Amino acid sequence: MSVPEQFTGYAVYDPSESTWSSVKPYSYTPKPFEDNDIDILIKTCSICGSDAHAARNGWKKPDAQFPLVVGHEIIGEIVRIGPNVKDFKIGDRVGVGAQSQSCMKCKMCLSNNEIYCPKLVHTFGGVYQNNDGSTTFSQGGYANYVRIHEYFVFHIPEILTNEEAAPFLCAGITTYSPIIRNLPYDLIKRGEKPKVGIVGLGGLGMMAIQFAKALGCETYVFSRNDSKREDAIKLGADKVIITGNSKTGNWIDEIEENKFIKFELDLVICTANSAENFDLNTYLKVLKINGKWVSVGLPETPFTVSPRSFMSNACFMGASHLGSHVEMIEMFKLAVEKGIKPWVEILPMSIDNCKLGLEKCHYNKCKYRVALTDIDKAFK
Amino acid sequence: MSVPEQFTGYAVYDPSESTWSSVKPYSYTPKPFEDNDIDILIKTCSICGSDAHAARNGWKKPDAQFPLVVGHEIIGEIVRIGPNVKDFKIGDRVGVGAQSQSCMKCKMCLSNNEIYCPKLVHTFGGVYQNNDGSTTFSQGGYANYVRIHEYFVFHIPEILTNEEAAPFLCAGITTYSPIIRNLPYDLIKRGEKPKVGIVGLGGLGMMAIQFAKALGCETYVFSRNDSKREDAIKLGADKVIITGNSKTGNWIDEIEENKFIKFELDLVICTANSAENFDLNTYLKVLKINGKWVSVGLPETPFTVSPRSFMSNACFMGASHLGSHVEMIEMFKLAVEKGIKPWVEILPMSIDNCKLGLEKCHYNKCKYRVALTDIDKAFK
Missing domain, CATH: 3.40.50.720 (NAD(P)-binding Rossmann-like Domain)
Structure with a gap:
């Protein structure tokens, strides 16, 4: 499968009170594909409280930027791997959480604390520092594809369905x-x-x-x-x-x-x-x-x-902020051993269901997570 | 030496801005003498930041009560012991810090955390629950005597002078x-x-x-x-x-x-x-x-x-609040082993020197503690 030059997602255009949950289609150029990168065809993305906070610009970030494609509990299938990628192959089912880059060199990164790297980038709403010196605004999982460094990509245990696995990646x-x-x-x-x-x-x-x-x-x-x-x-x-x-x-x-x-x-x-x-x-x-x-x-x-x-x-x-690469792997192991699963409501991906899901999440109207599914079909 | 029915100290009468450091003589009846109590003839009391805060009612305690005799870095000589007191004898040089009572029964008290006992009483400004059901307002060390349960009384290492030992009891x-x-x-x-x-x-x-x-x-x-x-x-x-x-x-x-x-x-x-x-x-x-x-x-x-x-x-x-009985003993041991001593300025006890010392302390004008000395002589 060839990956398009531009990715397409459902984006929040305006964070104001009446429009924050109304997403619309949006196409954007992802970061340049680098040697450790993986392109993922997104199948499922569950909705995190942070999606709603970011959509509302609730934390009043001075550098908030719209249109914004939120979503950072992503499950999908690998469709392209960079030449340096070692632990993954095309076709693997994988997950991506809320972090998508760190410097890999500082004392935080070298001590399994890359989540506290001063240069960390979040999966959406952050700014990638690319190897060629350029920068790219990061867009999340309410989209057809996502491009991520392999260190922030994780294998998903077979026992978990897509919608069961997704909430582990941030809430978990x-x-x-x-x-x-x-x-x-x-x-x-x-x-x-x-x-x-x-x-x-x-x-x-x-x-x-x-x-x-x-x-x-x-x-x-x-x-x-x-x-x-x-x-x-x-x-x-x-x-x-x-x-x-x-x-x-x-x-x-x-x-x-x-x-x-x-x-x-x-x-x-x-x-x-x-x-x-x-x-x-x-x-x-x-x-x-x-x-x-x-x-x-x-x-x-x-x-x-x-x-x-x-x-x-x-x-x-x-x-505490998220968790490390090592902890992510340990967590999935514990989940398999002990049969841990989230309770998830399913909404097939659509503009209306994005709005419904974001509002259910923000106003605590779900038990206890909403997953947007069939994302690949929605963007076909 | 017989201990008087009433103790006498230099008390703050009015916590307002112009008068908080102006002490005046004040006589009061101490708590009833109980079987584990020790009466101490006070020789030295160093001045803690809390003395000034309390004198100013800086923490706006709704139950603050004046006249108030402050002081909880107390060194003196034992002049009377209750029949159950085991580790002390008349004539011993001892110290008293900022805590003077706890319930001795709760899970805090039973785990060397008596400083976090919900019923703890501070050496001044607190209320003693007496064995006979009565209560007594606690008064501190700018006074001729203090009456304290043996658990809150400590032996002082010979190597430390009175003024060197006193700051250990709270600051230490x-x-x-x-x-x-x-x-x-x-x-x-x-x-x-x-x-x-x-x-x-x-x-x-x-x-x-x-x-x-x-x-x-x-x-x-x-x-x-x-x-x-x-x-x-x-x-x-x-x-x-x-x-x-x-x-x-x-x-x-x-x-x-x-x-x-x-x-x-x-x-x-x-x-x-x-x-x-x-x-x-x-x-x-x-x-x-x-x-x-x-x-x-x-x-x-x-x-x-x-x-x-x-x-x-x-x-x-x-x-963190003060430290436990066990820690107090460990601390003095460490001080002796490692030669730890505070730097202390000395002021012989008098009404003027109380004022001077309290102000030096509150406005950070001392290096780095003031001790009121010869207290027994001042109240003779």
Whole structure:
């Protein structure tokens, strides 16, 4: 199959409130094909919260550029490989996540931390530095093809369908990496079970619960109301804690049945995508001494905290961004071993379904991921 | 020596801007003497930044109460012991720090984390829950006597004079505890030297530099200007980084000679006592992936941070409060082994010298601690 000079996708043209989810066809020239590059015919792309944030320019990036083709949970088939590509061949089923370039030379890149390379490029909305000195704006997976350096391309286990595999590439790795990096290994060595909390049950929370359970942790899910309790338990939660019934915001000291969780957890993965009505000072009280809070959602407005908030239990707050190449491979291995799968709603690719899917995702109206499928047919 | 029914100290009567440092004599009834209590004739009390904050009611505590006798770096001689006291005898030279009670029963207390006991009482400005059901407001060390449960009383190594020993009891333990709890032990096991940063050279910074050095770390001191460079190096700093010459606030990317420190440190102990003109987003960039920032100063206004600030290096921010009984004993042992001593200016106890000392401390006009001495003579 010959790859066209121009790729075609469904792009957001205007991030304003009434138009952000209305995509239209858009053709663009991809980055020059380099020796380690792979061209992928896209079959499936699931919809990440970041797609909607970027489509809305919710983070108010000063260098945001439109038309923008979003999408970074991409599954497809290799149709072209550069001469230096070693681990892939034409016809392979592969996946691409949210990162598509790094410098490969800095201390971050050389220590399996290429996600923190100061020169990292995201799969959409970034700027590729090409070998010939030119630059190219990166466009994502709501498109017929994507061109990616092999280091950011991954084999997909046979056991997973396209739509099951796609959410691992961002929602999965984004929660797997901070769990695996921050589990209390001292405690595990002593034979104790770590206690891990997951805040929010959406696309990321659904993956985080399963990983924490698969890694042998006691798993606690925090949700504003009771509507997702059953799902949380099906996904592996040992306990579900409801935070929305508090008058003061302090749902831990105010609500009798929540008090048990105070100072109990080793690690919390916060997938909350909004800082509104979110009392971080209360949430931090769930942590043990020296416990860690890791934000993986990126709310459009900041949380408010002061050093004093951390003093009652010497806890830590941090954030985590995606995960490394090595972790991606480990994650798929764990998923196969433990039967981890996302819950996914399917929408065949179309302009209307892009809009529907983006809105379902942004307004938390799906359980718990939407995958756009049959993308190759839509662009035929 | 018989201990009087009432103790006498120099108290702050009014926390307002013009009067906070003007102490006056004040007599008060101490907590009832219980079976594990020790009465101490106070000889020396050094002045902590918290003394000034409390005197100013800088943290706007709703339950702040005046007159208030501050002071929690106390050295004195035991003059009375309760029948259950085992490790001390009359005449012993001992020290008392900033904590004076905890419940002794909760999971914090039972895991050498009594500093995080929800019922902890501070040496001044707190409320003792007495065995007979009564309560007593706690008063500190600018006084003739103090009455303290033996668990919060410590033997003082002979090698230290009173004024040298006193700052260990708060400034010392407050920096020793977060260093010892958060050193990267994996890296130490691999034979590598941890890299530890200290922000601010004052009473706490002076101790932190010496502890980090004594524990085998490469030690980096951050200071707004060059005036303290020589002192930092004398105290053990391997490098001093000047942050005040930046026009943008981003002193790491803007100033060539500072760039080397980006993503370099395993741990930072922040002793900064003020959040004004303090660009936390820039400081966090000094940390390695998963590095930790620990605040031990308690500024009167909060820092502003967002999850995004932590995403470029997956770093963590936290805070730490004092240190445990066990850590206090370890710390004095390390001090003796490694010859760690604070730099202390001496002021004999008087009403005028209390004022002078409090102001020197609050406005950073001392090198780097002031000790009030001859306290027993002042109250004779």
